[in-house]
Amino acid sequence: MSILASSFPSQFRALVFGASGGIGTALMAALAPRCDVLGVARNPTGDWVQGDICDEASLAGLAEQLKGERFHLIINATGLLHDAELHPEKAIRQIGADKMARVLAVNAIGPAMVLKYFLPLLAREEKAVMAHLSARVGSISDNRMGGWTSYRAAKAAQNMIVKNAAIETARRHQQQIILGLHPGTVETDLSAPFRGGVAAEKLFTPAQSAGYLLDVIEAATPQDSGHVLAWDGSQIPA
Ligand SMILES: NC(=O)c1ccc[n+]([C@@H]2O[C@H](COP(=O)([O-])OP(=O)(O)OC[C@H]3O[C@@H](n4cnc5c(N)ncnc54)[C@H](OP(=O)(O)O)[C@@H]3O)[C@@H](O)[C@H]2O)c1
Numbered sequence: 001m002s003i004l005a006s007s008f009p010s011q012f013r014a015l016v017f018g019a020s021g022g023i024g025t026a027l028m029a030a031l032a033p034r035c036d037v038l039g040v041a042r043n044p045t046g047d048w049v050q051g052d053i054c055d056e057a058s059l060a061g062l063a064e065q066l067k068g069e070r071f072h073l074i075i076n077a078t079g080l081l082h083d084a085e086l087h088p089e090k091a092i093r094q095i096g097a098d099k100m101a102r103v104l105a106v107n108a109i110g111p112a113m114v115l116k117y118f119l120p121l122l123a124r125e126e127k128a129v130m131a132h133l134s135a136r137v138g139s140i141s142d143n144r145m146g147g148w149t150s151y152r153a154a155k156a157a158q159n160m161i162v163k164n165a166a167i168e169t170a171r172r173h174q175q176q177i178i179l180g181l182h183p184g185t186v187e188t189d190l191s192a193p194f195r196g197g198v199a200a201e202k203l204f205t206p207a208q209s210a211g212y213l214l215d216v217i218e219a220a221t222p223q224d225s226g227h228v229l230a231w232d233g234s235q236i237p238a
Pocket residue numbers: 017018019020021022023024041042043051052053054055077078079080106110133134135136182183184185186187188189190191
C-alpha cells in the first residue's frame with residue numbers, strides 16, 4: 001500500500017471526524033493499515049470516541065480526553081447537505097433561517113470548533129496535516145449555476161476559516177498544513193438524490209475518493225496550506 005508513503009513518519013496517529021459517513025468510513029479503512037487511526041462520531045462504535053461537532057462542550061471534552069496525544073493527520077469528514085426536513089434551495093425564496101442555521105452549524109461553525117480544539121493536538125516538529133472536507137460548490141468564483149445557497153455559503157465560510165487558521169499556524173508551526181479538500185462526486189448518502197446527471201467516470205466510490213484524498217495529503221506541502229485542493233490535487237479558486 002502506497003498511501004502516505006514517504007512524507008509522514010513510519011508510525012503516527014490519525015483522527016477522523018465523521019468516521020461513520022460515506023467518505024469517513026472509507027478514510028478509516030484506507031488509513032487503518034498505515035497508521036493508528038481513531039474515529040470520532042456522534043454515535044461511536046467499537047473503539048471510536050464520541051464527538052458532536054455542533055456541540056462545543058462535546059468537542060472541548062474530547063480534546064481534554066485526548067490531551068497529551070499528538071496526531072500527524074486530522075481529517076474532518078463531517079458534512080450536511082440534506083436530510084428528511086432539509087432540502088438544498090433552488091431559489092432565494094426557499095431559504096429558511098432555521099434550516100440555514102443548521103447547515104452553517106455543521107459545515108462552517110463545526111469545522112471552526114474542530115480547528116479551535118484540535119489544532120493544539122496536531123504534531124508540530126514534522127509534517128502534519130489537518131484537512132476539512134469542503135466542496136467545489138463553495139467556490140464563489142466558480143459559481144455559475146446558483147442554488148444550494150445554504151450549503152454553498154457554509155462551505156465558502158469554511159474555506160475562509162481554513163485560510164485564517166493556515167495564516168495563524170504558519171507564523172508558529174511552519175510544518176503544519178491546513179487544507180480544504182473537495183472529494184469529487186462520491187456515492188454516499190449525501191450525494192444520493194443529486195447525482196443522476198453525473199457521468200459514470202466522474203462518480204467515485206468512497207474508497208476511490210478516499211485514496212485520491214490521501215494521495216493529495218501525501219503530496220501537500222506548507223505552500224498548499226490554506227488552499228482548497230480537489231481530489232486530483234488541483235487548487236479550487238476561492
Ligand atoms: N459525497 C459527495 O459527493 C461530496 C461532494 C462534495 C463534498 N462532499 C463533502 O464531503 C464530506 C463527507 O461527505 P459524505 O458524502 O461522506 O457524507 P455522509 O455520508 O452524509 O457523511 C456525513 C458525516 O457527517 C457526520 N455529521 C453530521 N453532522 C454531525 C455532527 N453534528 N457531529 C458529528 N458528525 C456529524 C455524519 O455523522 P452521523 O453518522 O452521526 O450522521 C456522517 O458521519 C462533507 O463535508 C461533504 O460536504 C461530499
